[in-house]
Amino acid sequence: MSAAVEHSSQEDWALGQDAADPLARLRDEFLIPRHGEHEVAYFCGNSLGLQPRATRPALMAELDAWAEHGVEGHFRGALPWMDYHSFVRDDLAAVVGAQPQEVVAMNSLTANLHLLMVSFYRPTAERPAILIEKNAFPSDRYAVESQVRFHGFDPADALIELEGDESGGTLSQDAILDALDRHGPRIALVLLPGVQYLTGQVLDLRAITEAAHRKGCVVGFDLAHAAGNLPLALHDTHCDFAVWCSYKYLNSGPGAVAGAFVHERHAHTPRPRFAGWWGHDRATRFRMGPDFVPTPGADGWQLSNPPVLALAPLRVSLALFRTAGMAALRAKSEALTGYLVWLIRSEVPDVLDILTPDEPARRGCQLSLRVRGPRDAGRSLFEYLEARGIVVDWREPDVIRASPVPLYNRHIDCLRLVEAVRAWRSAA
Structure with missing residues (x-):
């Protein structure tokens, strides 16, 4: 031929x-970006998703609401800002396989990772360690190492790193389970990716969670390369928490607002946290009292009011996921x-x-x-x-x-x- x-x-x-x-x-x-007279062949959604056509009108609508209503935009218009984060909740929950109260769009990925580690990484002298991958995305590595140091431990001792044991640098399930068997009693937190950023490998979140929980470990996942890429079932995995960004497969723009998941079993359990006004119980938030009462569910980890201009692109993109x-x-x-x-x-x-x-x-x-x-x-x-x-x-x-x-x-x-x-x- x-x-x-x-x-x-x-x-x-x-x-x-x-x-x-x-x-x-x-x-x-x-x-679709262009190269000369033709559209590019764009294979970089793993780094920055393309812009939906409806993003610009959605942003302009919020700018128009600001111009028309000023501060009253919090309560007026088609999408009042006071509850804007709730307008993405159901679609976001569907994309990551969670119950609506288990998810919240807020902050950036690493900020959310730090906030949730405050609550879920509670090291002791007997159980100080975090299990991560050796080739973790640098921001994750920096975050966990700084948390270990913040709690007074030495990363040389308290970071347990999984090295790829398969060709191409991927991790076998046996290697993960073996690490949990050997180090489980010392591990306070297992923090692994849903999709490994360098190799593209998908990990079995439910199997990892079940094995880690049997060893008494808390489990969190970085879903930066998984959210919007794979059907997820976070609620059914029973992991304790997860975080992700929204600028990759969720097409919400550079530096887009990120997301967080906290399993419903933690919804009403008092946990240490860095608190902020918007995490306070909605029913009494505006009484401006001195005592923090967390909103049940993931909302209770919010710090400040919703970033409307950052949430609008996410709302647009999630509507496309709902359609498809x-x-x-x-x-x-x-x-x-x-x-x-x-x-x-x-x-x-x-x-x-x-x-x-x-x-x-x-x-x-x-x-x-x-x-x-x-x-x-x-x-x-x-x-x-x-x-x-x-x-x-x-x-x-x-x-x-x-x-x-x-x-x-x-x-x-x-x-x-x-x-x-x-x-x-x-x-x-």
Whole structure:
């Protein structure tokens, strides 16, 4: 088969899949950046999701309400600001598989992580340790190390780091369970990701929680790369808490308001916390009393009133998730990422190694790729793709991440990416 015929056959198949896609219309809900006269092939939703078309009108509506009502906007208009965070609650709960009272949109991810560790990392001399991954995202590492030091312990002793034991640097379930068996009595907190940011590996949250709870550990998850990427069932995992950002798969803009989950069994249990006005019981908040009475549920961890201009984009994006449904998005995600895997292994196996697990249940949208060849080959390919309007991202020292997001990516985007890799190989 000639290269031209092969390309035509592949292109026809990819375009046919995209034409039959029941979620194809959702792409039109997003603003796709351009490269010259053409749209980019955007594979960077794992880092910053694209802007929904409805975001700008939603923000303008709140600016107009501010202009028209001033302070009375807290109580007037279609979406009064006083309760604005509640306008995202049900959809946010649906995306992460929680009960509405278990979730709240507030702050940033690392700020939420610190706030919840104040409540759920309660080390003692006998149980001072935090179990994390060796290659945790740096902000998580900085946060847990600073918390350990804040409580007067030494991170050299109180941080237990899980090192990848599988090819590509991924973690086996056996390695996690073995660490819990060996160190469980010393572990105060297990803090692991839903999706590992560098490898794209999905962890089994429920199995980890059950094993850790049997050892008496508290369990929290960083879902930065999982929220909006995978169907989650936080309530049913029985984990104690979770945090996530909203600028990746939740498409809420750079520095977007983050989210937090606290399991309902902690809703009425007094816990140490850093308190703020908006976490006070709503029924008596405006009596301005000196004694803090927490609102039951995740709302009780709020500090300040809702950031309306940051919540508006989240509200818009979550409406798209409600329209699509996480099950349908997941089915398309498996198809897109599976197609990209097939293309890489069929067309450029001599160029790219896939670090992300093969099993669909152990990966989300993201594929983490290592370029074979000289040390600078990965960076060279990344820059080649960028110059041709194919947006992936680079993580030191040698990983390219590409994430076909089902809300706006297509099969033809995956083909375009791999054809560009093949062209780079030919030009090298």
